[in-house]
Amino acid sequence: MQSNPFVRYLEAKRTVDDRALNRPVWSELARLVTDRMVRDARPLEVLEIGAGIGTMVERVLAWQLFGPQSHAVRYTVLDADADLIATASARLAVAPPWLDLRFVTADALAYAASAAADGGQRYDLLIANAFLDLVDLRRALPLLRGLLRDGGSFYFTINFDGATLLEPAIDPPLDAAIEAAYHRTMDERITDGQPSGDSRTGRHLFATLPANGFAIRAAGASDWVVHAVDGAYPADEAAFLRFIVATMEGALRNHPDLDSVHFDRWIAARRAQIDRAELVYIAHQLDFCGVAG
Numbered sequence: 001m002q003s004n005p006f007v008r009y010l011e012a013k014r015t016v017d018d019r020a021l022n023r024p025v026w027s028e029l030a031r032l033v034t035d036r037m038v039r040d041a042r043p044l045e046v047l048e049i050g051a052g053i054g055t056m057v058e059r060v061l062a063w064q065l066f067g068p069q070s071h072a073v074r075y076t077v078l079d080a081d082a083d084l085i086a087t088a089s090a091r092l093a094v095a096p097p098w099l100d101l102r103f104v105t106a107d108a109l110a111y112a113a114s115a116a117a118d119g120g121q122r123y124d125l126l127i128a129n130a131f132l133d134l135v136d137l138r139r140a141l142p143l144l145r146g147l148l149r150d151g152g153s154f155y156f157t158i159n160f161d162g163a164t165l166l167e168p169a170i171d172p173p174l175d176a177a178i179e180a181a182y183h184r185t186m187d188e189r190i191t192d193g194q195p196s197g198d199s200r201t202g203r204h205l206f207a208t209l210p211a212n213g214f215a216i217r218a219a220g221a222s223d224w225v226v227h228a229v230d231g232a233y234p235a236d237e238a239a240f241l242r243f244i245v246a247t248m249e250g251a252l253r254n255h256p257d258l259d260s261v262h263f264d265r266w267i268a269a270r271r272a273q274i275d276r277a278e279l280v281y282i283a284h285q286l287d288f289c290g291v292a293g
């Protein structure tokens with residue numbers, strides 16, 4: 001069993017994301033990628049930022065984004081966390097011969113800023129899954145745009161958008177107060193002295209992407225919907241739910257708007273609902289793909 005809880009969470013999240021990712025957005029991405037491969041024989045240069053343990057690489061292979069027997073693809077897997085990149089590199093040790101994988105530990109925005117400063121590498125496809133809601137879009141999007149060639153494609157998915165639903169209700173006023181306080185922690189988060197995150201990232205991307213040179217070709221919902229089937233959660237999704245509840249606990253412990261005794265009881269009740277395979281969790285999110293103009 002995986003000992004790093006975040007790695008286990010990212011592994012468990014894979015089946016949740018597989019169900020959630022918006023299929024019309026995926027189809028449009030596949031069309032854009034195929035067009036580029038037909039038009040241009042050069043290897044396709046792909047960069048994924050905030051790539052975690054590399055589950056999106058596994059997915060694009062399983063879902064054949066690059067076709068059944070592909071055109072050469074150079075895929076750079078980037079994350080700020082060196083342990084995650086080491087895990088990704090071990091998980092992806094066996095890749096098809098046409099896929100040249102590179103692993104980079106770096107802050108995505110620093111990487112983009114340095115690429116812009118030295119006229120460095122530009123990519124044909126930029127991927128960010130469950131990432132853009134962790135950064136300040138005003139700072140990030142102009143830098144990320146600089147990583148794409150004109151006409152290159154982007155695939156920005158699982159962008160949180162302001163709704164966390166947990167059923168069955170425990171105490172509706174307390175449930176609502178916890179949801180609101182949890183979303184405020186995303187809005188007020190500061191990382192390394194910078195604002196980082198927005199609980200309504202998804203809807204804000206409809207304006208901020210085009211304003212920064214990303215023309216949207218397709219958008220749609222990619223809500224996480226986790227529930228038991230025949231009395232058990234699929235795959236490792238009980239662990240996924242436990243991580244979500246632990247994240248809420250960590251974010252809201254000692255929160256001034258919440259009574260700590262009531263909050264601790266609420267967290268214990270949510271854990272008991274997971275143990276009974278009763279908890280239903282829904283997070284509203286949005287996916288986008290398109291072209292750098």
Ligand SMILES: C[S@@+](CC[C@H](N)C(=O)[O-])C[C@H]1O[C@@H](n2cnc3c(N)ncnc32)[C@H](O)[C@@H]1O
Binds near residue numbers: 050056084108128
């Ligand atoms: C919610 S996880 C998603 C990981 C992966 N995309 C997935 O869906 O499984 C967010 C990831 O972004 C990485 N991250 C956060 N801020 C970053 C930054 N500024 N630069 C690069 N990676 C970052 C974290 O280390 C983490 O792996």
